[in-house]
Amino acid sequence: MIYLLYGENTSASRRVLEKFLERFRREAEAGWKYVNCEDEPAAEEFIQGLGSRSLFGQKDYYIIKYPTALSDAARERLGAVLERWAKDASVVVFYERMAPAKDKLFADIKKYAAKAEEFPLGSFEKILPLIRDELSRHQRSLAPKEGEQLRAWHDENPERFWSEFEKVLLGGNVSERSSVISPNELFSLGDFWAKRERSRAFLAFEKLRERGFEPDNIFRAFLWHVKNLNLAARGKTKDMKPFVAQKAREQARNFNEDELADAYESLLLMSDPRGRDMLETRLLHFLLTS
Missing domain, CATH: 3.40.50.300 (P-loop containing nucleotide triphosphate hydrolases)
Incomplete structure (x- = not known):
């Protein structure tokens, strides 16, 4: 079928x-x-x-x-x-x-x-109920200026509009139309994986790709995130910034030491230059199965 x-x-x-x-x-x-x-x-x-x-x-x-x-x-x-x-x-x-x-x-x-x-886009007014429902479901809100920016994205670039809206639902802010992509957006992927929310990690990866991030950049940020979790699980956080260490310790509680060690080792194997041409597919498989 x-x-x-x-x-x-x-x-x-x-x-x-x-x-x-x-x-x-x-x-x-x-x-x-x-x-x-x-x-x-x-x-x-x-x-x-x-x-x-x-x-x-x-x-x-x-x-x-x-x-x-x-x-x-x-x-x-x-x-x-x-x-x-x-x-x-x-x-x-x-x-x-x-x-x-x-x-x-x-x-x-x-x-x-x-x-x-x-799934047609429709007018902004037509999808306002959906926007309000999704914001309420995710316990998010939009400042007036962000609402105006979101409407502007809708009128100028429908695909980018949904990318921006999903970023808001994931805890971010609407981008100025002239702004560059913030590297901080990369962290959402690691956060969802660390919470063992596979589907949301998958969607975060897709959003990052649509926002213009290359698979290699996404991979390196994610590898750094999993490395920190692996270190935190073994009490080795003294070289991390306080906020990073605290976050890593909290998220590491969702795994045992062996799980994090295996995950980090799997990601290191992906970093082999001989397999870089299939990095996106391998990383997605990792997100959906680990």
Whole structure:
């Protein structure tokens, strides 16, 4: 069975995507795969493996983001398995930001999808109830100036608007339209992982990518975070700044020493230059499984 999620309202579509993530972890445990087709090496490796039955069971569990970013050859190979996925017990979720005009692969995915759900942005006034509900649910509020900035992002750059709104929900502030990205935003990923909130860590990673952070920058900040947790678990915080040490000690209580040591070792292995071309895929897998 194929599902297609697309549209400018990426905040709403990601909430549905998060439910699929929870379902996959529940039904398939480790036997499912996530692929971002904008990560060309990882996407090509995934596409090359299509055509045979899943190694993990009787059906495939896939989340495939941005399939229209694939090369022509990869598109053809992916298109060849759509009919099988539509007929068998597989669960395949395709995710696109927009509805690409006159794109054959997108049209074919939509044709074979058991459910194609569009998430249009709509006018700012129309989505105000959703904004207020989400702010209330996350116990957040917006100052008048931030509200004006958020509306401006909505009118000028719909995708950036949802990125900014999600940042507010995660505890940040709306960026000035002329401002550069703050490195402090990187810390949200480590915080959610340290709280063992896998889905929110995944969404934080996606938000950072959309905000312009490169996988290498995200990885280095996350590695530093896990290193601090590993040190804090063993009482070695004397070289840390007081705030960092306190935060690390509090978050380290969510793990035992072996878990943090293993996590840090896994991340160090990812830092090998020979595997940097697939860093994004490996880091996402780590966030969703560790």
